[in-house]
Amino acid sequence: MKAAEQNELLTGNLKMNLIKLALPTSIGYALQSMYDMVDIYWIGKISANAVAGVTVFSTIFWIVVVLNEIIGSSSISLLTQSYGKNDMERTKRILEQTLTFKMLVAVIAGIIISIILEPLLRFFSKDELVIKAALDYGYIRIFFLPIMFASYSVNTALRCLGDSKTPMNIMIFSSLVNIILDPVFMFDKIPYTNIPGLDMGVFGAALATVISTVVAFGVGLFILINGKARIKIDLKGLLKLDWEIDKKLLTIGLPNGIEVLMRNLSSMITLKFVSTYGTNTVAALGIGSKLLGFAFTPIMGMSSGSSTMVGQALGADEIDKAKETARFSAIADAVMMGIFSLVAILFPEEIMKLFINEKPVIEIGITMIRILIPSLVLAGWTIGLGCVFTGSGHNTPFLLASIVSRWIIQIPFLYLSTNILNLPVIAVWLSFVLSEIGEVAVVLYHYKKGIWKATRV
Numbered sequence: 512m513k514a515a516e517q518n519e520l521l522t523g524n525l526k527m528n529l530i531k532l533a534l535p536t537s538i539g540y541a542l543q544s545m546y547d548m549v550d551i552y553w554i555g556k557i558s559a560n561a562v563a564g565v566t567v568f569s570t571i572f573w574i575v576v577v578l579n580e581i582i583g584s585s586s587i588s589l590l591t592q593s594y595g596k597n598d599m600e601r602t603k604r605i606l607e608q609t610l611t612f613k614m615l616v617a618v619i620a621g622i623i624i625s626i627i628l629e630p631l632l633r634f635f636s637k638d639e640l641v642i643k644a645a646l647d648y649g650y651i652r653i654f655f656l657p658i659m660f661a662s663y664s665v666n667t668a669l670r671c672l673g674d675s676k677t678p679m680n681i682m683i684f685s686s687l688v689n690i691i692l693d694p695v696f697m698f699d700k701i702p703y704t705n706i707p708g709l710d711m712g713v714f715g716a717a718l719a720t721v722i723s724t725v726v727a728f729g730v731g732l733f734i735l736i737n738g739k740a741r742i743k744i745d746l747k748g749l750l751k752l753d754w755e756i757d758k759k760l761l762t763i764g765l766p767n768g769i770e771v772l773m774r775n776l777s778s779m780i781t782l783k784f785v786s787t788y789g790t791n792t793v794a795a796l797g798i799g800s801k802l803l804g805f806a807f808t809p810i811m812g813m814s815s816g817s818s819t820m821v822g823q824a825l826g827a828d829e830i831d832k833a834k835e836t837a838r839f840s841a842i843a844d845a846v847m848m849g850i851f852s853l854v855a856i857l858f859p860e861e862i863m864k865l866f867i868n869e870k871p872v873i874e875i876g877i878t879m880i881r882i883l884i885p886s887l888v889l890a891g892w893t894i895g896l897g898c899v900f901t902g903s904g905h906n907t908p909f910l911l912a913s914i915v916s917r918w919i920i921q922i923p924f925l926y927l928s929t930n931i932l933n934l935p936v937i938a939v940w941l942s943f944v945l946s947e948i949g950e951v952a953v954v955l956y957h958y959k960k961g962i963w964k965a966t967r968v
Contacts, residue, residue, distance in 0.1 A: 526839050529816050535679035537812025541805070548866075549690050550716045551801045553697050555867040559794040561713050562867065564644025566797030567635045570782050571628065572652065573775045575620045579660045581768030582613050583667055585760045588904035590671035591822025599742065602672075606735070607744050608756040609664045615752075617657035625653050635779075635786055636793075647714040655721045658728050665731030671819050672741045675812075681730050689723035763904045770909040777917035781939070784925045788936045795875040796939075798866045799883060806851045806884070810844040810891050814898055821902025830964050833899060837958070841895030848891035855884040875936065882940040886947040893951045899963045908957035916950035 554561045586609040593602040628649055632642050652659075666678035694701045696715030698708040709715060735744045785796050817840035824833040855862060863876040893912070900906050921942045928938035957963075 526835075529813070529820055529836060529839060531675075533675070533813040533816030535675040535812075537809045538679050538683070541808040541812075548801050548805055549693055550720065551798060552866050553693050553702075554713055554716055555798070556702065557697075557712060558640070559790055559867065559869050559872055560638060560640040561644045562794040562797050562872075563636070563638070563790045564641045565648050565713060565716075566793055566800065567632060567641065567782065568628075568645040568649040568652075569797075569800070570635075570775070570778050571631050572624070572649065573778070574772065575624050575653075575656065577768050577772040577775060578616050578620050579613065579663055580771040581764040582609060582616065582660075582760045583663060583764065584768070584901055584906060585762070585764035585904070586664065586667060587671055587818055587901055588763055588822055589756070589759060590668060591819050591902060592826035592904075594672055594823060594826070596826050603742050603744060604753060605756055606668045606742055607749050608753050609668065609760060610661050610732075610744075611749050611752065612757050612760055613660040613664055614657040617660040621653050621656040624656075625650065628653070635782055636790075638790060641790060641793075644713045647712060648717045651714065651717045651721055655724060658721075659724050662724050662728035662731065665728060665735065667815075668735070668742075669731070670815050671822070673819065673823075674741060675816065677734060678731075681727050684730065685723040685727035688726050689719050692719035692722060695719075764906060766906040766910040770906070770913040773910070773913040774917055777913075777922055780922055781925060781942070784929050785936075785939055787929060788939075791869070791871045792875050792936055794867065794869075794872045795863075795879055798863065798872075798876055799879050801866075802855070802862065802880070802884070803887070806848065806855075806887055807890075807894075809847045810894050813840050813844055813847075814894050814901075816840075817895070817898035818901040821898050825903055825964075833902065833964070837896055837899045840898055841892050844891030844895035845888050846891075848887040852885045852887050855880050878937060879940050882937065883943050886944045889947040889951045893947075893954045896954055896958045899958060903963040905963040908954060911957070912950045912953035915953050916946040916948075920949045921946040 551562065551565070554565055586605065589605045590602060590609075593605060629642070629646065632645050636642060636645075666681060669675070669678045693716055694708060696709050696711045696719050697713070698715075699710035700706065701708045711718065735742070736746070737743075782793070782796070785792050817836050820836045821833045824830070824836065859877040859880040860873060862880065863873040867873065897909065900908050924942045924945060925939065928934040928942070932938075
């Protein structure tokens with residue numbers, strides 16, 4: 512393949528190339544987030560305890576996903592820069608190692624989290640119904656953790672090679688599988704019909720998610736092995752480890768992984784503070800988390816596309832194109848988050864009623880949405896500029912931003928407002944806004960400092 516064909520993202524109108532790359536990814540993420548929303552919608556039909564149980568488990572579960580983040584962010588830098596240099600053999604080996612190494616790490620992580628899951632759940636809630644829901648939902652998700660990790664890498668790899676449409680199609684298909692299976696597995700009778708279901712409750716929601724993940728991984732792996740992608744991998748390469756590459760997969764993304772760990776640990780502590788306000792508040796936070804996940808889908812698509820373009824630009828020593836990509840991404844992300852925030856502020860009650868009918872949860876959620884959601888504009892700007900760190904492999908600013916925003920600002924503010932001043936739950940929502948202000952300040956400082964411009968992997 513000729514160099515011009517390899518670096519087609521860097522030729523022509525960069526903004527249009529970024530939109531073309533990001534749009535399919537955003538659609539795919541939107542569908543993936545949609546089935547998270549569908550999960551919480553159906554779980555909300557069971558009870559607030561069920562929503563709270565899934566919320567507590569999900570908060571704990573994302574601690575394990577830190578390992579996926581470390582290897583995943585490393586692989587973006589390695590894949591895009593190798594591909595930008597037209598080194599196809601090394602790109603192939605990096606892709607194979609990412610899949611194999613991720614699954615190995617996920618097996619180890621799954622064993623550990625399965626052992627400590629119940630004690631951790633009891634730290635956050637004494638409500639036996641909440642704990643039972645969390646366990647019913649959680650164990651099967653943990654068992655299929657290796658497939659989940661590998662599925663992420665298949666889609667990431669295809670995007671790093673400049674193909675965002677295939678991951679979009681995979682995610683759309685797997686999302687539809689999940690959306691269809693949810694009500695069938697969860698209820699004794701499929702809602703709004705007379706068709707009998709399997710009545711598995713929250714376990715059914717988890718099973719539907721697992722099946723959709725297996726489907727996504729299977730389709731993606733088939734595409735990569737059969738040479739239908741720009742890089743063809745083989746089973747022989749998947750069955751051996753390459754320490755030279757594996758070491759980089761662990762170290763390049765380590766600051767980013769520690770950042771996610773710090774963020775998730777702070778989320779656990781935040782959840783502990785929230786739990787003092789009762790199960791209804793935990794349930795509202797769970798719904799809010801899903802809303803945030805859905806809101807982030809367009810900017811995650813933009814971030815994925817811009818990181819790919821930045822990595823390829825740096826691999827080809829095109830610094831100005833990397834800067835142009837990041838600036839456009841930041842502006843576009845902030846505008847999209849502004850539009851979403853406006854809709855949420857105008858219709859908070861209607862949004863909450865989509866997920867739950869219990870009035871106390873809805874009332875808590877209305878205040879949460881009006882205070883917390885506008886901070887997404889700042890988050891959009893932060894994520895947009897942050898693509899230069901992921902693309903270059905200079906991930907330390909993410910870690911520093913997390914330490915400042917979560918551990919120096921949010922957690923002390925929460926402790927002061929809940930344990931000392933005994934403020935109402937509105938203080939919890941304000942803590943997120945203050946945290947976001949701190950994060951954008953740190954990211955902007957390191958973007959302007961410019962170390963990422965000289966970083967190569």
